[in-house]
Amino acid sequence: SAAIKIGIVGYGNLGRGVVSAIGQNPDMELVGVFTRREPASFGSEGGLTFLHVSDLEGYKDRIDVLILCGGSATDLPEQGPFFSKSFNTVDSFDTHAKIPEYFEQVNDSALTAGKVAVISTGWDPGLFSINRLMAESILSEGTDYTFWGKGVSQGHSDAIRRVQGVKGGVQYTVPVNEVIDQIRQGQTPELSTRQKHLRQCFVVAQEGADQEQIRQEIVSMPNYFSDYDTTVTFISEEELRRDHSQMPHGGFVIRSGVTGTNTRQIIEYSLKLESNPEFTASVLVAYARAAYRLNKEGASGAKTVFDIAPGYLSPKSAAQLRKELL
Numbered sequence: 660s661a662a663i664k665i666g667i668v669g670y671g672n673l674g675r676g677v678v679s680a681i682g683q684n685p686d687m688e689l690v691g692v693f694t695r696r697e698p699a700s701f702g703s704e705g706g707l708t709f710l711h712v713s714d715l716e717g718y719k720d721r722i723d724v725l726i727l728c729g730g731s732a733t734d735l736p737e738q739g740p741f742f743s744k745s746f747n748t749v750d751s752f753d754t755h756a757k758i759p760e761y762f763e764q765v766n767d768s769a770l771t772a773g774k775v776a777v778i779s780t781g782w783d784p785g786l787f788s789i790n791r792l793m794a795e796s797i798l799s800e801g802t803d804y805t806f807w808g809k810g811v812s813q814g815h816s817d818a819i820r821r822v823q824g825v826k827g828g829v830q831y832t833v834p835v836n837e838v839i840d841q842i843r844q845g846q847t848p849e850l851s852t853r854q855k856h857l858r859q860c861f862v863v864a865q866e867g868a869d870q871e872q873i874r875q876e877i878v879s880m881p882n883y884f885s886d887y888d889t890t891v892t893f894i895s896e897e898e899l900r901r902d903h904s905q906m907p908h909g910g911f912v913i914r915s916g917v918t919g920t921n922t923r924q925i926i927e928y929s930l931k932l933e934s935n936p937e938f939t940a941s942v943l944v945a946y947a948r949a950a951y952r953l954n955k956e957g958a959s960g961a962k963t964v965f966d967i968a969p970g971y972l973s974p975k976s977a978a979q980l981r982k983e984l985l
């Protein structure tokens with residue numbers, strides 16, 4: 660068929676999200692889910708085809724774009740440079756400080772192979788990055804703000820669960836609304852870490868554990884909590900399962916600037932996401948379409964969201980887009 664043939668590498672939250680996003684895009688077709696684990700262990704979950712990553716060798720001519728759904732900490736630094744030697748790829752590498760280095764590695768592979776590798780897309784990095792760039796280019800005199808949340812932070816939730824006496828828990832990052840309102844009204848405050856976000860922890864304590872000691876240990880934890888106003892609320896296992904199993908997230912990118920003599924101009928972009936991985940997956944799928952088309956046109960090398968014109972994301976033709984959306 661004429662559909663764009665997609666392979667998924669890694670079956671975690673993001674991998675599951677990509678499966679469902681492909682189902683919403685009739686111009687795409689899922690060839691298979693490639694995992695490092697034993698493929699048979701997934702049975703026929705969701706009617707999907709599970710294969711081992713080592714099988715990808717035989718799929719070079721049967722897959723147009725591989726969507727890499729591994730974690731940024733240890734999976735993508737290996738998988739990005741490796742798979743872009745044989746496939747067009749898309750990933751959501753989000754360790755901001757290491758993006759320049761990652762770009763160079765993936766770019767070497769993709770240029771040599773004549774493939775396109777879209778790196779670090781999603782919402783941040785990704786859609787937020789585009790909005791920061793646009794706002795800064797248009798309002799050259801101004802102040803920028805990015806706020807995250809309300810949302811679950813995986814790293815901080817893991818940190819809570821490592822505290823002695825803790826059975827389970829989840830951490831939400833919450834933007835301070837009063838500050839956002841000030842910015843929306845045209846003020847440009849200089850903000851410390853503590854003034855921008857709060858951290859809310861919901862914790863299940865082990866039986867007999869000292870709750871006050873757990874609270875102290877969490878709120879004073881360096882790097883994670885000590886620089887923030889942190890609340891700790893103890894809940895039951897049942898409540899944790901019932902009320903905290905979703906992965907919501909979102910945030911705001913705001914630039915407040917001036918033009919002319921002193922005319923205030925404010926640009927704001929926001930996302931409110933009930934599922935971070937499902938949304939991120941939808942962004943990856945739109946960029947997979949772009950990777951495919953760019954490569955068809957002869958492009959190669961690593962690309963970020965800054966390098967890709969928006970029309971490439973849409974299944975519609977350029978003429979249709981001019982007519983309907985311009």
Ligand code: NDP
Nearest residue numbers: 669670671672673694695728729730731751781782783784
């Ligand atoms: P997961 O931890 O759910 O999955 C990562 C990998 O771990 C999977 O690809 C899978 O590989 C393996 N895995 C998953 N579940 C299990 C399990 N039960 N046992 C053993 N291995 C498992 O991470 P997410 O999908 O939630 O997130 C992936 C990355 O997406 C994050 O690291 C983050 O960097 C990025 N991200 C980026 C965003 C952006 O805006 N740019 C937003 C959100 C996330 P395999 O199948 O090969 O074993």
